Amino acid sequence: MSELKIENLHVSVEGKEILKGVNLVIKKGEIHALMGPNGSGKSTLSFALMGHPKYEITGGKVTLDGKNLFEMEVDERAKAGLFLSFQYPSEIPGVSLANFLRTAYNEVKYPDSEKKVNIVDFMKLLYGKMELLKMDKEFAKRHLNVGFSGGEKKRTEILQLAVLEPKFAILDETDSGLDVDALRVVAAGVKKLVGPHLGVLVITHYQRILHHIKPHFVHILVDGKIVKSGDYRLAEDVEKSGYEIYEKEKVAA
Amino acid sequence: MAQADAEEVKNFLGTEYRYGFSDPEKFAFRTEKGLSEKVVRQISKIKKEPEWVTDMRVRAYKHFMERPMPKWGADLSTIDFDNIYYYGKPEGEQTKDWDKVPQDIKKTFDRLGIPEAEKKFLAGVGAQYESEVVYHNLRKDLEKKGVIFLDMDGGLREHPEIVKKWFGKIIPFNDNKFSALNTAVWSGGSFIYIPPGVRVDLPLQAYFRINAKNIGQFERTLIIADKGSYVHYVEGCTAPVYSTDSLHCAVVELAALEGATIRYTTIQNWSSNVYNLVTKRAFAYKNARVEWIDGNLGSKITMKYPGVVLLGEHAHGEVISVAFAGKGQHQDAGAKITHLAPNTTSQIISKSVSKDGGRTTYRGLLRVAKGCKNVKSSVVCDALILDPKSATDTVPYMEVEEKDVSIGHEASVGRVSEEQLFYLMSRGYSEEHALGMIVRGFMDAFVRELPMEYAVELNRLIELNMEGSVG
């Protein structure tokens, strides 16, 4: 069984410890939600897993199907089947979405091989996925994220998820900055992609995206540690009473 | 500014150059006209200087004579070096007692509002008249903390060890033709030392006044801010309006030691017959911060590019300047930042306005030496041209020998937009006042950096310079 296993993970940013021992196992087909107040370390976890150079791993271990993630370059992690949907995707002028995604597709699907998808087949595949996500074909020609609205950026992230078909996807605050309608569109897209072949970690501050993408497990992250785990009802509790009680628990402990 | 307000200012100030009055010339001593080794040695002798100073003066004199005039920049061909008195000592001795300042000079500084300002918002004041500092005073509590605020000659007499260590080290006499001239004939200026950890909460001010005809002023300023200290120094300059030209040629050296901050504010409002050729440079050591706040409103020609050499990690250099060039004026000003250590940052903001045939030039150098990783620097220079007779130039140099840097430069030139004018006039502003308001808004980034009293004064000056802009 495919799994992403996080054991006692410690991460520092510019010398300051943000994650202080995170444990979490995500199996293929499972949807996990990671919730927590601002500054609890949610985004740090996503960047550390993907290998952003600013995030220093000071302890612990993460494996993807038994392979040590921290021995891999960023692109190797992608090839191994990890995907991060960014909260703030970079804008890359001059690089069209279609060209970029075709290169990425070739790298991820045929690593270390000369084989490449031909353009016609790829465009068919891309347009198919765009249709699935109800995206205008025009987007394929546009420069990657340049001049995109918040909602368009997030949809483009989900499109990339659909095309690259990873084993595990981290959705970092995919709901932030979206109005109700945009959220519905993006969530509907994600819903079409989840299933037994994909493990998902939904990182969010609010419960609202979880109405659309119902998680099997919910974890509360406070001050760099998971303080409580449970099922969907835990998310409803947070909705009602906020994070305060968990923060207090943390202090008491 | 509302209409009535502007009227008031106008009545109060009149429309002429406000500081253009002159007083009778009374010298205790004056060297002969023109420059020679004899004059240089004579100045040194009068001041009873140690041999090393005399030697440096003479070497600098020789360098000045050999060095050609700069081929770039403003037109200096009309300076007549032979028609200038290089040293003139006014009557009376330097005093801490305002009442002992000679009547005429006192009257001058009274008219300029100096003692009044001292009472209100300054920690110390020096006032230089022609070649010598005539009045000097520092708040008692600062004196007790070890703060030294003297005229440069006094500094040399009383603290030769500090002066010898720094004098001419930040700006060597052969840095340029005019630093050589200053080093040869310098007199007066300020010497300031702030001991470690001492923060001087109110500004120290020096006031420079040229009164006599054809006299040059060559003051020399040296400020050492020891570790972790803070000082804000303000200088203001004026001169009477004569038909013949005067020369102001200063050298200012600053050293901000580890963790120290020096802010150096200049409001230059020389009359329109003064050549203002000034060399200013600071060394900023680890974690130090140097800010040049430089306003150029007066003079016939100004050439001045305050510099910061960033020598230690996390040092920061900043030059914020405005230039206003009216009829017959050329403001050739700018900034020079040299990054010699990693993790250093700098910022240059330059705003200039030209009108009535005036010319402004921004000339800048930004250099990042090899190995200076993580340097960040931003340069913004904007110019406004108010009428078809006026002109502006922008000449920035960027020399970068390191990849791990982030450098941005932006410059724009334009005139006041019709839309802005129309909008303000639709709210009842006359065209002239609308224009004045837009120009002041344009210079706001600079005015904001000034202590309140100076900001008010500068706004008045801008208002005054804007008189008659609508033809």
Added chain:
Amino acid sequence: MKGKSTEGKRTEALSIFQKLPMPSPKEESWKYTDVRDLNLQEFGPAAQKIEFPGLSDELKEKGVIFTDIKTAVEKHKELMEDHEPLSLISPEEDKFTAMHGAFWNDGVFIYVPRNVSLKMPLRNIFRGSGSGGVFSHTLIILEEGAGIDYIEEHYSEKFEGVCLRNDAVEIFAGPNSRITFHNFQKWEDNVMNFTYWKARLAKDARVNWILGQFGGKFSRVKIDSFFDGPGSESKNLGVFYGSGEQHFDFTTNVHHLVPNTTADILMKGVLDGKASSVYRGKIKIAKIAQGTNSYLSDHSLILSNGAVSHSIPSLEIDANDVKASHGATLGKPDEEEIFYLMSRGLRRKEAERQIILGYFSPVTDNIMFDDLREKFNEALHDKVRG
């Protein structure tokens, strides 16, 4: 120098060349390019081939002339009346233009008659094949309402020694005429290049320069555009990519001499290895040139720690009813962008390549000819660290 015979001009240029000292770094325009070690006497005539494609009968009938310059000087004297070679560029400019004036020996002549507009580009391929000096002169005359695209591609074969190129391009753009001048060079590192391009724009003329500089040991290109007629416009778009120990020295000057003219300048460079560059861009607006719009922006991406970049964008403005600005940035590729692309499976090298391709695209997108644009992109692919 008008009115003098071609030989007379040559003799005069030669005497200027002999009189002028070698430029020294003390001179402003040679501050960052030191040529004092260059012995110009060493560069005897060298071989180069210029490939001339034929002109269609239709264009010949319309009076278009596209030929080598020597033939043109003999056969088409009447067309050159005020536009003889070196009537725009003065040998007095500097030692190298004087050298060109004295020694130019081949090149290209293009004449496009009134209201003739070509759909397909005219193209020359210049191929240097040996060491020595090459002095190529290109003269383009566009009559009123004429329009062309011109492409010059430069290559050099592999050979021992150094080829010194010293070329000049003169463009006379008549009223309401249009030209896009494309330059693409991918020399081996056996070429040192000094080139001067100059255009004069009549009323409503449009002259666009597109520059792609990738090869050579050293390359200096100076472009001067003179706006002589109201309503004229020019774009200067350039990309360069320095690696190894290459040195590039580019200048673009726009001279707004009359009212209501427009210039848009964009230079984008990449520096890798121990390469160095200096870019000077000047916007000059004369007193009477009210209504000028002039924009300049230059950017350098620095990929390695041995690389050096100099940028001197300047404004000289004597009129007030104008819009003029310049912007410059220097720095390395954005790490966040690289991380983002790598997170999608692109290797670092590929991520950098994509970012640089994108970085060049505001220039390359302006190339209307697919094959040429592809050459730019390929040259860039070849240069990104492998």
